Amino acid sequence: MTSHFERFRAGDTSAFDALVAEYTGPAFAAAVQVLRDPALAEEAVQEAFVRIWRRGLQYDPTRGNERSWILAIARNAAIDLLRKRARLHERSIDNAPSVYAMQDPDDTWQAVLASLTGERIRNALGALPAEQQDVIVRAYYQGQRPADIARETGLPEGTIRSRLRLALTRLRQTLSPMREALEP
Missing domain, CATH: 1.10.1740.10 (RNA polymerase sigma factor, region 2, helix turn helix motif)
Structure with missing residues (x-):
């Protein structure tokens, strides 16, 4: 048939x-x-x-x-x-919204603060090892899940999750002095 x-x-x-x-x-x-x-x-x-x-x-x-x-x-x-x-x-790191959102677009201080915050975040991200930078960018700026990153890179999902955890810990440590200085 x-x-x-x-x-x-x-x-x-x-x-x-x-x-x-x-x-x-x-x-x-x-x-x-x-x-x-x-x-x-x-x-x-x-x-x-x-x-x-x-x-x-x-x-x-x-x-x-x-x-x-x-x-x-x-x-x-x-x-x-x-x-x-x-x-x-996919979003660019340069276009990512600031953690400290601007209230008034005409407020120069807020614009400067957002610019400095973005620059410090980019610098902190740049200080990470390349494999940690890659997973952070894929997860937070491209919106990929750890399973998708693992599939694309051919690495175990556990490795991807570990790299994300290590990268976030390092970023938190690097950026915490800036955060403390900006809190009221």
């Missing part, structure tokens, strides 16, 4: 609906595993099936079965969506 996918690849576009029905559940599960958000996973699955529609003829049965190929496309669509969202939420 010919699969829906084989029929679709042979030019039977009506078989695509059956293909979608057959693989939506597994593709959704693969996307949720990457994204951890059902709404985003639905978006990734939709994108995956658009890719399958466009690239169905690129499938090479000698390199694996159709199920693996389809689920790889779904997983890749989810990863692409995750990266896209990370880029949208």
Whole structure:
């Protein structure tokens, strides 16, 4: 019996609906595993099936079965969506809001304080070892979770969490004199 996918690849576009029905559940599960958000996973699955529609003829049965190929496309669509969202939420350290938010935009003292605070934070961050700087920037300025950082860097999640803890402890120690001086 010919699969829906084989029929679709042979030019039977009506078989695509059956293909979608057959693989939506597994593709959704693969996307949720990457994204951890059902709404985003639905978006990734939709994108995956658009890719399958466009690239169905690129499938090479000698390199694996159709199920693996389809689920790889779904997983890749989810990863692409995750990266896209990370880029949208990526913030520069220079543009990060000051801990001491300005009350009045015309207040020169507040502007100077915010500038000095930002500079001191950048200096304190720059004094950290490179691996600690990396996890702080990824976690706090790019919004990545330790599990995502671990997956991207290939390091154990426990190592990422340890680096975050060490970096935050060092930053707290470095910045505490400034904080104490600014408290009323």
